[in-house]
Amino acid sequence: MLKLALFLLVAVLLRQVLLSLLFELAQESSFHFGTYRGTLAIVRVLRWLGAPRWMRPVMSQLTVHAREALGQTASAVEGARRLADEAQALRSWELANTAINSFINAGLYEEALEVARRWERSEPPDVEPPDSEEGLAQLNLAEAHYNLGDWEGASARLRRVEAVVDQQPLLKHALLMQRAWIHASTGRGTEALALLEQVERQSLPRVYWSELAFTHAAALLAVGRYDEAEREARVGLERACRVSSTRNGLFLLGRVALTAGRLDEALGHFEAGAAHPYKGQGGRALLEWGDCLERLGQGSRAREVWRLVLLRDARSEAAREAASRLSAQGAVVGAGSAS
Numbered sequence: 001m002l003k004l005a006l007f008l009l010v011a012v013l014l015r016q017v018l019l020s021l022l023f024e025l026a027q028e029s030s031f032h033f034g035t036y037r038g039t040l041a042i043v044r045v046l047r048w049l050g051a052p053r054w055m056r057p058v059m060s061q062l063t064v065h066a067r068e069a070l071g072q073t074a075s076a077v078e079g080a081r082r083l084a085d086e087a088q089a090l091r092s093w094e095l096a097n098t099a100i101n102s103f104i105n106a107g108l109y110e111e112a113l114e115v116a117r118r119w120e121r122s123e124p125p126d127v128e129p130p131d132s133e134e135g136l137a138q139l140n141l142a143e144a145h146y147n148l149g150d151w152e153g154a155s156a157r158l159r160r161v162e163a164v165v166d167q168q169p170l171l172k173h174a175l176l177m178q179r180a181w182i183h184a185s186t187g188r189g190t191e192a193l194a195l196l197e198q199v200e201r202q203s204l205p206r207v208y209w210s211e212l213a214f215t216h217a218a219a220l221l222a223v224g225r226y227d228e229a230e231r232e233a234r235v236g237l238e239r240a241c242r243v244s245s246t247r248n249g250l251f252l253l254g255r256v257a258l259t260a261g262r263l264d265e266a267l268g269h270f271e272a273g274a275a276h277p278y279k280g281q282g283g284r285a286l287l288e289w290g291d292c293l294e295r296l297g298q299g300s301r302a303r304e305v306w307r308l309v310l311l312r313d314a315r316s317e318a319a320r321e322a323a324s325r326l327s328a329q330g331a332v333v334g335a336g337s338a339s
Contacts, residue, residue: 022046023055026062034207034241036066057086061098068102069207071243071278076102084115093133100140105244107281107313109144116141132168135161139171139178146182147281149317154182173203181215189222210239214252226260247276251285258292266292274308283309283318290322303329 026042029035043059064083068076080102087095096115103112138157145153165172176199183192196216201209213236220229237249254269270289286309293302309322
């Protein structure tokens with residue numbers, strides 16, 4: 001009987017150790033190494049082993065994050081909606097941030113902002129500065145704002161984060177990168193480059209190193225350094241772990257070539273980006289693809305591409321601009337047929 005009891009005790013302890021190791025491996029796989037199929041496999045094993053209740057919210061978070069990164073957008077959004085409810089119930093900005101990021105990735109910018117609004121309606125705004133998890137959520141929410149064309153709303157989100165960045169290296173460098181992207185996107189390339197000089201790549205998760213290179217490329221493009229911008233965009237593509245990063249890199253190469261006046265080259269990059277399996281967001285790049293076609297004398301196809309903006313990034317500022325262009329040209333405003 002004693003031997004049986006000892007055997008059962010050892011088995012229980014080994015199971016707990018195994019669960020803890022697998023749980024930690026799943027998090028590292030998702031947030032640092034970008035091996036998302038491995039993340040999903042580990043989560044399935046954890047569920048099969050009967051992971052304890054306290055692990056389950058993070059397991060749901062890891063599943064949503066992995067599906068979003070793999071381009072399984074519909075299932076990621078479905079999971080993100082459940083995750084947003086759970087995040088509010090548990091008062092967890094970490095869970096909420098994954099839901100917010102998944103909504104933005106799918107082009108559901110208002111739904112991302114609604115996650116934060118629900119918290120604000122349920123209790124008075126915090127008087128204390130945000131912690132690191134809330135700060136990261138605020139950075140993502142800034143992206144939702146500027147995709148909607150609300151640059152002031154984006155800046156307001158970033159100002160809320162500034163109070164805590166000195167104590168949080170990840171937050172500090174993510175904030176610098178987000179500000180640099182906004183500067184580059186609004187024609188302030190010199191300011192963007194100055195901010196990027198302060199960013200320490202090692203302070204950012206490895207799976208977002210590609211975005212740092214893309215931000216650098218956008219800043220170089222804004223100051224007319226086209227060859228350097230192209231090199232940085234290709235570095236970003238080499239580092240890409242998430243399918244959205246690969247697609248965005250292709251579109252960025254198209255933007256660089258278009259701005260440099262290399263229209264045929266730009267067209268190839270835009271077509272490759274548009275044909276990529278990830279179809280979320282990207283309205284601004286689709287507008288530029290249409291611009292490229294128009295400059296090449298393919299006006300009819302350009303209008304098809306602008307209609308495609310209304311289909312793929314319907315809630316964005318880019319969609320409003322596409323609708324305006326189509327209306328001005330007397331074209332039917334509706335979904336396009338371009339690939």
